[in-house]
Amino acid sequence: MTIRLYDTSARQIRDFSPLKPGCVSIYLCGATVQAAPHIGHIRSGLNFDIMRRWFAYRGYEVTFIRNVTDIDDKIIAKAHEQGRPWWSIGYENERAFDEGYTALGCLPPTYEPRATGHITEMVEMMQRLIDRGHAYAADGNVYFDVRSFPQYLELSRQELDNLLQPSGEGETGKRDPRDFAMWKAAKPGEPTWPTPWGEGRPGWHLECSAMAHKYLGTAFDIHGGGLDLIFPHHENEIAQAKAYGDDFAKYWVHNAWVTMAGDKMSKSLGNSVLVSEMVKQWRPIVLRYYLGTPHYRSMIEYSEESLREAESAFARIEGFVQRVIELAGKTVEPAAEVPPAFAEAMDDDLGVPQALAVVHTTVRQGNSALAADDKEAAVARLAEVRAMLAVLGLDPLDEQWAEGSDQAQDLHGVVDSLVRLVLDQRESARARKDWATADAIRDQLGQSGLVIEDSPQGPRWSLAQR
Numbered sequence: 238m239t240i241r242l243y244d245t246s247a248r249q250i251r252d253f254s255p256l257k258p259g260c261v262s263i264y265l266c267g268a269t270v271q272a273a274p275h276i277g278h279i280r281s282g283l284n285f286d287i288m289r290r291w292f293a294y295r296g297y298e299v300t301f302i303r304n305v306t307d308i309d310d311k312i313i314a315k316a317h318e319q320g321r322p323w324w325s326i327g328y329e330n331e332r333a334f335d336e337g338y339t340a341l342g343c344l345p346p347t348y349e350p351r352a353t354g355h356i357t358e359m360v361e362m363m364q365r366l367i368d369r370g371h372a373y374a375a376d377g378n379v380y381f382d383v384r385s386f387p388q389y390l391e392l393s394r395q396e397l398d399n400l401l402q403p404s405g406e407g408e409t410g411k412r413d414p415r416d417f418a419m420w421k422a423a424k425p426g427e428p429t430w431p432t433p434w435g436e437g438r439p440g441w442h443l444e445c446s447a448m449a450h451k452y453l454g455t456a457f458d459i460h461g462g463g464l465d466l467i468f469p470h471h472e473n474e475i476a477q478a479k480a481y482g483d484d485f486a487k488y489w490v491h492n493a494w495v496t497m498a499g500d501k502m503s504k505s506l507g508n509s510v511l512v513s514e515m516v517k518q519w520r521p522i523v524l525r526y527y528l529g530t531p532h533y534r535s536m537i538e539y540s541e542e543s544l545r546e547a548e549s550a551f552a553r554i555e556g557f558v559q560r561v562i563e564l565a566g567k568t569v570e571p572a573a574e575v576p577p578a579f580a581e582a583m584d585d586d587l588g589v590p591q592a593l594a595v596v597h598t599t600v601r602q603g604n605s606a607l608a609a610d611d612k613e614a615a616v617a618r619l620a621e622v623r624a625m626l627a628v629l630g631l632d633p634l635d636e637q638w639a640e641g642s643d644q645a646q647d648l649h650g651v652v653d654s655l656v657r658l659v660l661d662q663r664e665s666a667r668a669r670k671d672w673a674t675a676d677a678i679r680d681q682l683g684q685s686g687l688v689i690e691d692s693p694q695g696p697r698w699s700l701a702q703r
């Protein structure tokens with residue numbers, strides 16, 4: 238068994254070999270909390286949640302770090318616009334991100350450090366970089382000297398002489414306009430922290446280098462994030478960390494975007510779809526299916542039609558699960574192992590689409606067993622389906638999808654009682670061979686958005702797909 242991953246730095250799929258046998262260390266660039274999350278933000282966390290689950294299934298002990306950027310230019314700008322403290326903006330949106338991750342079934346990270354909690358580590362890193370000749374202080378700012386690090390831009394494969402990086406506002410004293418700020422000098426109305434070079438606040442890139450070093454040491458296995466972070470963020474992280482003396486990340490894994498009309502979903506483009514609003518319109522498990530089942534390196538073009546397709550596809554899985562549970566008369570536990578074809582797909586660069594095809598094939602086999610009244614085979618297929626869905630975080634019987642759904646369950650119970658009364662009337666009509674009345678009841682229920690299915694165990698109802 239060998240897991241293989243596409244390594245951005247190598248531009249190819251590589252066999253995964255952990256630095257420490259049996260252990261996997263992952264650092265994921267998390268949220269910059271200037272606003273509430275849209276589904277494009279949460280996709281990254283969800284993709285790496287599936288990666289983490291697969292490593293755990295394969296027997297690895299996983300350390301998963303996902304940071305929070307709680308201070309940056311955008312957060313400060315929002316604070317000024319709204320007349321609020323910068324930290325209240327950050328905290329409010331950090332909670333919104335946590336709620337979004339939780340709603341879509343992401344496991345909590347091992348640690349979730351905030352940038353502002355690691356100023357000491359940042360100052361220590363800057364001092365060492367200055368001592369080594371890779372950084373310099375000017376007018377209260379601290380810059381990284383990109384020409385001092387010959388490997389700069391190897392991840393993004395750009396040429397330094399072709400790189401245009403104009404000086405930012407207040408970034409005075411640069412030796413080269415392409416040098417980037419690790420520390421920004423204090424400005425009126427902005428939060429500041431003391432350093433040997435004066436009051437100021439951290440730059441965006443420094444925080445991740447410092448936090449990865451603190452929580453994962455001088456070297457770790459996988460650094461993840463969205464494609465848009467390759468440059469400048471990840472390129473600058475590498476320069477800082479390696480110039481400091483760390484080996485840093487062995488593999489670089491990047492997920493693609495959620496797009497609308499071909500553009501990356503973003504606040505600035507005004508084309509974002511907030512998670513908090515989406516979960517009011519769609520069941521969270523359906524959103525997870527929609528965002529998590531395409532390959533992590535494939536773009537997702539957002540549309541309500543594709544969401545409806547995802548809803549229908551997942552409903553077929555849920556319907557099979559429900560029918561087997563009713564037949565068995567008890568919960569069917571997941572199988573100890575997933576089918577070999579599913580494992581092969583997941584080992585090959587987390588091939589979720591191919592793995593999902595195995596899920597649907599197994600569901601079809603289970604439905605055939607149900608039609609043949611082969612209870613033993615149907616139960617066996619459900620055990621396999623549950624094992625596969627658990628890896629994807631999509632098992633509808635898992636307790637994570639039951640938490641927080643008491644109100645929905647109560648409502649379902651009320652509706653079920655009312656529908657059962659009507660179905661009893663339909664059964665009475667069928668018993669006296671009054672087919673016209675029975676059909677009329679079924680049709681009226683259908684017009685109300687319910688699908689009635691007659692089974693050996695009696696009639697069952699479900700909501701019609703949109």
